Amino acid sequence: MPEPIDIQLKKGVLGLCVLAVLARRENYAYEIASLLSGAIGMGEGTIYPLMRRMQTDGLVETYLVESSSGPSRKYYRLTPAGHQALKAQSDEWRGFARAVDALLEPVPADPQPVTEV
């Protein structure tokens, strides 16, 4: 069983990861779920409640793409608000990760004040 810090970290950045994956390429839910379960080990089922919430919040939108085999497929893409959220959250994440990395150094090499984000 993973440590609680691991679980809470993953849960906190899951939304950010989905935004980042969709910024690279517009995608469908199964692909997003496989990518994220491979990369950070999230439960695949979690993606659907999350996508619905992000759609409610106006961060992503869906469109249908005709498929040669079987029914048409639902794709997700970022809205302008989604792009903004990605920018804001990734800045926040990078600032936070830098600050934690600095604290993990055994000897403070060169004390750098952490800029507020």
Place this chain on the structure above:
Amino acid sequence: MTRTEFIDKLKIGLSGLPASAIADIVADYETHFADGTAAGRSEAEVAQALGDPERLARELRTEAGMKRWEDTKTPSSAMGALFALLGLGAIDILILLPIVMGIAGGLAGTFIGAIGAFFGGGALFAAGPWMPLPGQPWAALLGGLGLMAGSVAVAALVAIFTIWFVNALVWYGRLHYRLLKPALDARNA
């Protein structure tokens, strides 16, 4: 668990939502199974990776209930959000529920009291001048008016506080299940 078992449990868990919403959600998971088997995984593997369908259904239903509260602030949508949170187990039955119920009961009681005071004020205003009350007739008239105005103000305050209170519950519930969910997943894995 097979695909059919998973979908059946999901449907049972979602019952109560509008049929179109259920069909939408079920289609998402059906597609997931189709994609999974196309990628060479067995139905059981896909189902296991998805997690507990009953818990997913509860989370999806809570999201729908909270969205309804955000869209329309009515007493029934407030109750819907509260019961969805209870169903999720996000409100601790032993510690939080008595507090929540206490506040909800207090609000309801104050509101009913305000309605009573409003009609009492109306009666005083209408009948006061002819009743054997101390003081002048106009004192009963003004007193009745004052009581009515005061009770309207109290009722308005109760309404504002109730909206704030349910919003706080929704916020708390979302925070709670975002943290709770992966912990449960990890335990099941």
